[in-house]
Amino acid sequence: MKRPINCLLALTLILTFCPRNAAPLASSSVHAAVVTAIRGATLIDGTGGPPLLNATIVIRGETIETAGSAASVTIPVGARVIDGSGLVVAPGFIDTHNHSDRGFSEDPAATSQVSQGITTLAVGQDGGSDFPVGAFLGGLDRDPIAVNVVTFVGHATVRARAMHGETKRQATSGEIRAMEQMVEQAMREGAFGLSSGLEYEAGKPATTEELIALATVAGRFGGIYISHIRDEADQTFAALAEAIRIGKEGRLPAQISHIKLGSVAVWGRARAAVALINRARRRGQDVTADCYPYEAWNSTIRVLIPSGRHDDPVAVARGLADVGGAQNILIVSCRAHPDYEFKTLAQVAQEQKMAPVELYMRIVQEGGASIVCHSMKEADIRVFYQQPWVMVSSDGGIGSRHPRGAGTFPLVLGRFVRERHWLSLAEAVRKMTSLPAWRLGLENRGLIRPGFKADLVLFDPAKVIDRATFQQPQLVSEGINRVFVNGVEVWQDAKVTGLRPGQALRHGQGAKGKELRAKS
Numbered sequence: 247m248k249r250p251i252n253c254l255l256a257l258t259l260i261l262t263f264c265p266r267n268a269a270p271l272a273s274s275s276v277h278a279a280v281v282t283a284i285r286g287a288t289l290i291d292g293t294g295g296p297p298l299l300n301a302t303i304v305i306r307g308e309t310i311e312t313a314g315s316a317a318s319v320t321i322p323v324g325a326r327v328i329d330g331s332g333l334v335v336a337p338g339f340i341d342t343h344n345h346s347d348r349g350f351s352e353d354p355a356a357t358s359q360v361s362q363g364i365t366t367l368a369v370g371q372d373g374g375s376d377f378p379v380g381a382f383l384g385g386l387d388r389d390p391i392a393v394n395v396v397t398f399v400g401h402a403t404v405r406a407r408a409m410h411g412e413t414k415r416q417a418t419s420g421e422i423r424a425m426e427q428m429v430e431q432a433m434r435e436g437a438f439g440l441s442s443g444l445e446y447e448a449g450k451p452a453t454t455e456e457l458i459a460l461a462t463v464a465g466r467f468g469g470i471y472i473s474h475i476r477d478e479a480d481q482t483f484a485a486l487a488e489a490i491r492i493g494k495e496g497r498l499p500a501q502i503s504h505i506k507l508g509s510v511a512v513w514g515r516a517r518a519a520v521a522l523i524n525r526a527r528r529r530g531q532d533v534t535a536d537c538y539p540y541e542a543w544n545s546t547i548r549v550l551i552p553s554g555r556h557d558d559p560v561a562v563a564r565g566l567a568d569v570g571g572a573q574n575i576l577i578v579s580c581r582a583h584p585d586y587e588f589k590t591l592a593q594v595a596q597e598q599k600m601a602p603v604e605l606y607m608r609i610v611q612e613g614g615a616s617i618v619c620h621s622m623k624e625a626d627i628r629v630f631y632q633q634p635w636v637m638v639s640s641d642g643g644i645g646s647r648h649p650r651g652a653g654t655f656p657l658v659l660g661r662f663v664r665e666r667h668w669l670s671l672a673e674a675v676r677k678m679t680s681l682p683a684w685r686l687g688l689e690n691r692g693l694i695r696p697g698f699k700a701d702l703v704l705f706d707p708a709k710v711i712d713r714a715t716f717q718q719p720q721l722v723s724e725g726i727n728r729v730f731v732n733g734v735e736v737w738q739d740a741k742v743t744g745l746r747p748g749q750a751l752r753h754g755q756g757a758k759g760k761e762l763r764a765k766s
């Protein structure tokens with residue numbers, strides 16, 4: 247959910263499975279001549295259309311050369327042939343809200359990501375990104391990871407730079423102009439749009455007008471506005487309306503990040519939230535959302551008290567009640583008290599013989615904690631997942647301490663599709679592939695089509711399932727058999743291959759743009 251969490255945690259995790267010898271591929275020419283054929287699989291092409299049984303796909307270098315029924319596709323002589331019988335072959339999954347940024351150096355093979363079928367992930371979320379974006383992408387060009395990376399430019403990032411760290415106030419017009427220039431620079435360097443995190447301290451004091459000004463710049467370059475909105479609890483509806491207004495007045499598409507209804511007062515109101523967004527869509531506005539498939543969120547403990555009055559017992563009591571009580575709050579990391587980790591606030595309060603309110607205030611005073619908070623309802627998640635404009639996102643990433651970091655996509659395929667029949671397999675795959683590709687503006691990914699990049703997932707639809715839990719968030723999923731990124735296998739037989747064929751993607755620069763850049 248929040249970048250600083252990942253900063254805190256990334257260093258301490260992953261060490262057990264990090265393949266330090268993961269090797270980047272020197273250039274695409276290395277594998278340009280390699281031809282691979284996948285035969286016998288059920289092809290789900292990402293459009294949401296009906297599956298094609300017994301299909302053959304031919305991959306040449308990093309590109310899909312042909313795909314179709316076994317009878318219509320000839321496998322070239324000398325091709326490496328993979329038997330896909332019993333499996334589904336789908337486009338690689340595209341995660342529009344991911345926090346792997348800080349984990350790249352710890353696990354460049356991106357184990358928790360590729361093991362769930364992710365082949366492209368979008369970072370720079372919730373208002374926090376690397377800056378300059380060009381330097382970040384250049385770093386990935388030189389030292390790639392296993393998957394493709396897209397980045398947004400963070401509102402809080404440019405805000406902190408323009409305001410020299412003094413973000414607890416409204417910005418002056420001069421400061422907003424400086425932010426606009428930074429957003430423009432980021433868009434020119436390849437950012438896919440502007441992200442914001444208006445529930446967090448550096449973003450919260452910003453006015454809607456400030457955000458409209460910056461969104462307008464991102465929109466001029468064809469980017470989108472993607473937002474962790476100002477409130478995900480009692481004030482969710484006002485926050486949704488603000489995001490819609492920013493999209494409208496900024497004249498660009500708006501995406502609600504990890505849409506949720508996270509407090510007692512709004513539980514069960516997903517249909518009303520959907521209606522609000524549908525009204526904007528009917529007016530012709532392009533508004534979409536992504537959603538992770540869990541009833542619990544992960545963030546800093548401080549977000550429980552939106553007023554920021556962390557030492558006011560009345561405000562704290564209200565904040566704890568809003569999420570259903572201290573038993574719904576699991577402490578997952580606490581520097582001052584590691585012994586609190588993986589216990590609920592209620593459990594620790596009982597052990598310490600303190601009231602939960604008192605314990606909360608002490609934890610915040612002593613440096614805070616990262617929590618997993620069970621404050622959403624499955625019925626709301628189901629309503630969101632059944633909207634055609636809602637895509638699957640993880641809000642996780644390498645090193646996540648929430649099971650969504652390793653389990654999101656298999657959970658949707660195994661539990662929502664296979665067990666509960668909330669949506670068809672083809673529709674779920676569409677929400678993981680062509681829908682996010684279209685949302686981001688990726689021209690040649692998200693579908694199985696000749697000429698598209700060979701980002702592919704082979705999975706067993708009868709077995710695919712998440713295993714990550716709140717106690718063991720790093721457990722990798724089952725039933726994802728093989729994953730290809732740009733034609734190169736990164737996951738095979740429940741292990742990473744260690745290859746790093748991922749590309750740093752620039753907005754508006756598909757294959758053609760790349761050629762132009764090379765010439766200039």
Ligand SMILES: [Zn+2]
Pocket residue numbers: 247248372443474503504
């Ligand atoms: Zn977030």
